Amino acid sequence: xxxxxxxxxxxxxxxxxxxxxxxxxxxxxxxxxxxxxxxxxxxxxxxxxxxxxxxxxxxxxxxxxxxxxxxxxxxxxxxxxxxxxxxxxxx
Numbered sequence: 001x002x003x004x005x006x007x008x009x010x011x012x013x014x015x016x017x018x019x020x021x022x023x024x025x026x027x028x029x030x031x032x033x034x035x036x037x038x039x040x041x042x043x044x045x046x047x048x049x050x051x052x053x054x055x056x057x058x059x060x061x062x063x064x065x066x067x068x069x070x071x072x073x074x075x076x077x078x079x080x081x082x083x084x085x086x087x088x089x090x091x
Contacts, residue, residue: 010036010075016063018056025063029074038074041088048090066090 016027023042028035045062046054077085
């Protein structure tokens with residue numbers, strides 16, 4: 001009997017970057033050979049920053065500090081069918 005392979009797990013590779021126009025953090029998730037563009041809104045990260053007007057470097061550091069939490073939210077959304085998840089709030 002041939003077993004059914006489970007869906008490929010979601011992986012996160014590559015370096016996140018700041019969208020110059022919006023200030024959001026953009027990164028890519030992969031599921032098998034499919035890439036999934038992901039976005040974390042600046043406003044969600046700004047709440048967690050030390051300064052009220054964080055620099056790009058500060059936003060990236062906040063993203064890195066909360067990356068596992070963000071990746072978990074992205075994974076939930078991808079599994080529920082979203083093809084390009086946007087995280088606008090970090091509960």
